[in-house]
Amino acid sequence: MLQIRPEDIERKSFEIITSQMDKGRLEFYTEDELLVVKRTIHTTADFDYQNNVIFQNNALDNLKDCIRSGAMIFTDTNMALSGINKRILTSKFGIEPLCLIAEERTIALAKKNSTTRASAAIDLAYQIHEEKLLSDGQKLPIIFAVGNAPTALIRIHELLDKYKPDFIIAAPVGFVNVIEAKNLIKQSNIPSIICDGNKGGSNVCAAIINAALLQLA
Amino acid sequence: MLQIRPEDIERKSFEIITSQMDKGRLEFYTEDELLVVKRTIHTTADFDYQNNVIFQNNALDNLKDCIRSGAMIFTDTNMALSGINKRILTSKFGIEPLCLIAEERTIALAKKNSTTRASAAIDLAYQIHEEKLLSDGQKLPIIFAVGNAPTALIRIHELLDKYKPDFIIAAPVGFVNVIEAKNLIKQSNIPSIICDGNKGGSNVCAAIINAALLQLA
Numbered sequence: 001m002l003q004i005r006p007e008d009i010e011r012k013s014f015e016i017i018t019s020q021m022d023k024g025r026l027e028f029y030t031e032d033e034l035l036v037v038k039r040t041i042h043t044t045a046d047f048d049y050q051n052n053v054i055f056q057n058n059a060l061d062n063l064k065d066c067i068r069s070g071a072m073i074f075t076d077t078n079m080a081l082s083g084i085n086k087r088i089l090t091s092k093f094g095i096e097p098l099c100l101i102a103e104e105r106t107i108a109l110a111k112k113n114s115t116t117r118a119s120a121a122i123d124l125a126y127q128i129h130e131e132k133l134l135s136d137g138q139k140l141p142i143i144f145a146v147g148n149a150p151t152a153l154i155r156i157h158e159l160l161d162k163y164k165p166d167f168i169i170a171a172p173v174g175f176v177n178v179i180e181a182k183n184l185i186k187q188s189n190i191p192s193i194i195c196d197g198n199k200g201g202s203n204v205c206a207a208i209i210n211a212a213l214l215q216l217a
Numbered sequence: 218m219l220q221i222r223p224e225d226i227e228r229k230s231f232e233i234i235t236s237q238m239d240k241g242r243l244e245f246y247t248e249d250e251l252l253v254v255k256r257t258i259h260t261t262a263d264f265d266y267q268n269n270v271i272f273q274n275n276a277l278d279n280l281k282d283c284i285r286s287g288a289m290i291f292t293d294t295n296m297a298l299s300g301i302n303k304r305i306l307t308s309k310f311g312i313e314p315l316c317l318i319a320e321e322r323t324i325a326l327a328k329k330n331s332t333t334r335a336s337a338a339i340d341l342a343y344q345i346h347e348e349k350l351l352s353d354g355q356k357l358p359i360i361f362a363v364g365n366a367p368t369a370l371i372r373i374h375e376l377l378d379k380y381k382p383d384f385i386i387a388a389p390v391g392f393v394n395v396i397e398a399k400n401l402i403k404q405s406n407i408p409s410i411i412c413d414g415n416k417g418g419s420n421v422c423a424a425i426i427n428a429a430l431l432q433l434a
Contacts, residue, residue: 006333006368009393016392045390045415046263079420082299116223151223173262175233176226198262203296203420 010042017041025050032060032215036193039211043203053208054186054194059167062191063143063212066167071141072132073097074125075205076118076172080147083206088213097145100124118149122156126163141166147205148172150181157184168192169208171200227259234258242267249277249432253410256428260420270425271403271411276384279408280360280429283384288358289349290314291342292422293335293389297364300423305430314362317341335366339373343380358383364422365389367398374401385409386425388417 004012017038018026029037033055040049073095075081081099089095100106100121110120122144133139142165146152150172156165170185170192172178178198185192193208221229234255235243246254250272257266290312292298298316306312317323317338327337339361346359359382363369367389373382387402387409389395395415402409410425 004393009391013392042392043390044261044263044418045392045395046261046265048263079296079300079423083296083419173260174226175230175259175262176221201261201420202300203418206296 013042014038020047021050029055030060035215036060036208036211039207039214040195040204043207044201046199048197048199049195049204052196052199054192054196056186056194057189057191059191059193060212060215063167063193064216066141066143067093067095067212067216069141070095071143071166072125072129073143073145073209074121075099075145075147075202076121076152077101077148077202079202080145080205083203083210084145085210085213088217089209092217098125098128100128115155116149116151118146118152119155122152122159126159143167143169145169145205145209146172147200147202150174150177153181153185157181157188160188165190168194169205171195171205171208173200173204174198230259231255237264238267246272247277252432253277253425253428256424256431257412257421260424261418263416265414265416266412266421269413269416271409271413273403273411274406274408276408276410277429277432280384280410281433283358283360284310284312284429284433286358287312288360288383289342289346290360290362290426291338292316292362292364292419293338293369294318294365294419296419297362297422300420300427301362302427302430305434306426309434315342315345317345332372333366333368335369336372339369339376343376360384360386362386362422362426363389364417364419367391367394370398370402374398374405377405382407385411386422388412388422388425390417390421391415 037050037053041047078099081097084097101117106117106121106124109123110117129142144156144165153170168185168190170182175198182194185194254267254270258264292314295316298314301314318334323334323338323341326340327334350356361373361382370387385402385407387399392415399411402411
C-alpha cells in the first residue's frame with residue numbers, strides 16, 4: 001500500500017491521470033479546460049472523457065462569470081446536488097444550488113402536462129427565477145446542471161423562444177434520447193459544457209461544477 | 218428523437234445494453250448478477266463494468282438476506298446515500314441508510330487518530346451498531362457501501378480481528394491505493410460485490426444496491 005498523506009492523494013492522482021492521457025488531447029484543451037477534463041476522469045477513472053468533453057461558446061469563462069455573479073444553479077438530481085462542493089459554492093459565493101425533482105409543484109406540473117418530473121422541474125426553475133426577480137429585482141444568471149435526464153435538456157430546448165439559460169451542463173448518461181438531447185444543446189450555441197455521446201452522470205455533472213469552483217477558490 | 222414513454226425508457230435501455238455486451242460475459246454471470254452488472258452499465262454507459270464486477274462468496278444472496286433482515290447500511294459519501302432508492306429500502310424494509318462522513322463524532326475521531334474521515338466513519342459505524350445492540354438487543358447485519366474512499370476499505374480490513382461486517386460493496390474509484398484496498402477485501406472473503414480495478418464511484422455503489430433492491434421489490 002502506498003504510504004501517502006490524504007492531502008497528497010489528489011495531487012498524485014492528477015499526475016497519474018496526466019501521464020495516462022493522450023498527448024494530442026493534453027494539447028487540445030486550454031490549461032483551465034484540462035483541469036475540468038481531468039476531474040471528470042478523476043471521478044470515473046474513465047479516460048474516454050478526454051475525448052468527450054466539449055466546451056461550447058467560451059464555456060469555462062462564462063461558467064465562472066455566472067458563479068461570480070451569484071447564479072441560480074438547478075440540478076436535475078439530488079445526487080448531483082449532493083456532489084457539488086458547497087464549501088466553496090455556498091460559503092464563498094452565497095449560492096445555494098437547488099434540485100426541484102421531488103418538489104410538490106414539480107410533481108403536480110408533471111402530472112398536469114403528462115411529462116417527466118425532470119421536464120417539469122425546468123418549468124418550475126424558470127418560475128422560481130422569475131419570482132426572485134419580482135420579489136427583489138435581482139436578475140441572476142441561471143445555470144442548469146443536467147447529469148441524468150435527457151428530458152430536462154429537451155424541455156430547455158422547447159422553451160428557448162421564451163427563456164434562455166445562461167449556462168448548461170449537458171451530461172446525461174444513457175442509451176435512449178441522450179445523444180439526441182445533447183445535440184439540441186449543441187445546436188443552441190448557449191455556453192455549455194457537454195459530455196458528448198452516451199456517457200455522463202450525476203457524478204460527472206458535479207465534478208464539472210467543482211472543477212470550475214476550484215479555479216475560483 | 219425517439220418517441221417513447223418514460224416508463225419504457227429503462228426497458229429499452231437494458232435491451233440496448235444487453236445487445237452491446239459480450240456474449241461470453243452474458244453467459245458468465247447468473248441471471249440476477251447480470252441485472253446488477255447491467256445496472257452499473259446503465260449508470261455509467263461504460264461497458265468495462267461487464268468485466269469488472271466481482272461477486273464474492275455468494276454475494277447477491279447474502280446482500281438480499283442482509284436487506285431482508287433490516288441491515289444497517291453505511292455509505293462513505295452523501296452522494297452514494299442520495300442515490301440509493303429509499304422508496305424501496307425505507308418504505309419496504311424500514312432501513313434508513315446512513316452516511317457518517319460529516320458527523321461531528323467522525324470529525325473528532327479523525328482528528329484524534331490522525332486519519333481520514335472516511336476511516337473514522339468506519340469506527341463510528343461499528344460504535345453505532347453496538348449502541349443499537351445495547352439499547353434494544355437487536356443485532357442487525359451491517360453493510361458498508363464504499364464508492365469513494367479506499368481508506369474506508371483499509372479501515373474495515375484493519376478492524377477485522379475485532380469486527381466483521383456482513384457485507385461490503387467495494388467500489389472506490391481512483392488511482393491511488395484503490396486497487397490495493399480492493400485486494401484487501403478480496404483476500405478477506407467476506408461476502409462482497411467488488412468493482413475491480415480503478416473504476417467505481419458513488420453512483421456505481423448506489424446502482425449496485427438499487428439493483429439488489431429491485432430484485433426484492
